[in-house]
Amino acid sequence: AECSKKPNKDAKATTGGGHELKVDYYSKSCPKVENLISSVTTEMFNTAPITAPSTIRLFFHDCFVDGCDASVLITSKPGSGDLAELDAQVNKNFANEAFVSIQKAKTLVESKCPGVVSCADILAISARNFVNLTGGPHYEVKKGRWDGKISMATRATSNIPRPNNTVDELINLFGSKGLGLEDLVALSGAHTIGFAHCKSFLHRLYDHQGTNKPDPSIDPRLLKALRTSCPRSGGSNNVVAPFDVTTPFTFDYEYYRNLEAKLGILPTDQALFTDPRTRPIVMELGRDNKKFHKAFAKAMEKMGSIGVKRGKKHGEKRKDCSQHVIR
Numbered sequence: 035a036e037c038s039k040k041p042n043k044d045a046k047a048t049t050g051g052g053h054e055l056k057v058d059y060y061s062k063s064c065p066k067v068e069n070l071i072s073s074v075t076t077e078m079f080n081t082a083p084i085t086a087p088s089t090i091r092l093f094f095h096d097c098f099v100d101g102c103d104a105s106v107l108i109t110s111k112p113g114s115g116d117l118a119e120l121d122a123q124v125n126k127n128f129a130n131e132a133f134v135s136i137q138k139a140k141t142l143v144e145s146k147c148p149g150v151v152s153c154a155d156i157l158a159i160s161a162r163n164f165v166n167l168t169g170g171p172h173y174e175v176k177k178g179r180w181d182g183k184i185s186m187a188t189r190a191t192s193n194i195p196r197p198n199n200t201v202d203e204l205i206n207l208f209g210s211k212g213l214g215l216e217d218l219v220a221l222s223g224a225h226t227i228g229f230a231h232c233k234s235f236l237h238r239l240y241d242h243q244g245t246n247k248p249d250p251s252i253d254p255r256l257l258k259a260l261r262t263s264c265p266r267s268g269g270s271n272n273v274v275a276p277f278d279v280t281t282p283f284t285f286d287y288e289y290y291r292n293l294e295a296k297l298g299i300l301p302t303d304q305a306l307f308t309d310p311r312t313r314p315i316v317m318e319l320g321r322d323n324k325k326f327h328k329a330f331a332k333a334m335e336k337m338g339s340i341g342v343k344r345g346k347k348h349g350e351k352r353k354d355c356s357q358h359v360i361r
């Protein structure tokens with residue numbers, strides 16, 4: 035058990051990681067890249083708003099597994115024994131629209147600037163656009179990421195946090211990526227939009243830590259409502275609950291205010307308020323929407339520079355974001 039907690043040797047965001055990224059990286063090679071991607075994300079948001087939370091989460095799942103290199107977008111070759119990240123259980127609940135959106139943006143960008151813009155940068159820009167479209171901050175995205183040559187399901191399983199992780203485990207995992215307490219709490223604020231399936235929080239409703247009782251840190255009215263949607267057994271696998279019971283479609287600080295009111299959904303969400311190390315940050319961000327937006331933008335920039343690859347030795351520039359370049 036001792037060694038399982040040891041952070042893996044992933045590149046961190048702190049030193050070096052983001053230095054090579056530049057806001058104007060494509061200013062000569064693809065000056066309109068941001069406008070091109072915006073035209074796609076805006077249209078996707080208007081026709082299929084669930085694209086927003088799904089894409090933001092996709093970016094998180096990319097950066098935490100071997101860095102922001104679009105490794106999460108690779109689909110396994112049929113018949114091959116090698117499972118790509120998307121085959122991992124933690125990656126099973128992305129809306130297909132998130133992939134359609136990336137694919138549309140890539141096709142459009144390739145038509146104007148062939149072979150120039152990486153899928154990893156398209157994902158980073160798309161995620162930022164969706165944050166902004168849902169009412170969150172607008173921040174500049176630094177670019178220059180190359181796409182990764184490796185995508186393994188097992189790497190996803192060991193690097194993506196689980197909803198029943200302890201705050202200690204979250205701090206260690208985020209720390210192994212060069213992200214601190216403030217980043218952990220700010221980034222968890224992404225749960226101000228989107229939905230979770232019953233199985234992600236079912237234990238809290240019926241059998242909290244083996245007590246056969248509900249989690250005491252859950253508001254009784256919310257408990258009742260969630261139990262109605264999510265029966266102890268035999269419920270539908272498709273039922274979801276909004277992360278933010280007050281403003282599920284708006285990228286605002288209500289997520290933190292909910293935690294103070296025992297209205298968190300995942301055990302890990304509510305634990306950020308219970309734990310004395312993270313509680314002050316939850317309370318600070320729950321007091322001031324502007325502060326939340328600023329902290330979130332800063333943490334996203336940091337997360338966006340985890341394990342960035344550059345050049346042909348470690349990276350590739352894909353034509354199709356779901357397929358590695360054939361060598």
Ligand code: HEM
Nearest residue numbers: 087088091094127195196197221224228229230231234302
């Ligand atoms: C702190 C540890 C985290 C844990 C344990 C966690 C876990 C989860 C789980 C279990 C779901 C629901 C999956 C489902 O049942 O369908 C989810 C959804 C989501 N997560 Fe996280 N997450 C964490 C951090 C983050 C971060 C850092 C981001 C982005 C910056 C993020 C963005 C999202 C979004 C937007 C959704 C909603 C997806 C949708 O509605 O399609 N999460 N997360």
Ligand SMILES: [Ca+2]
Nearest residue numbers: 096099101105
């Ligand atoms: Ca990755």
Ligand SMILES: [Ca+2]
Nearest residue numbers: 226278281284
């Ligand atoms: Ca909200």
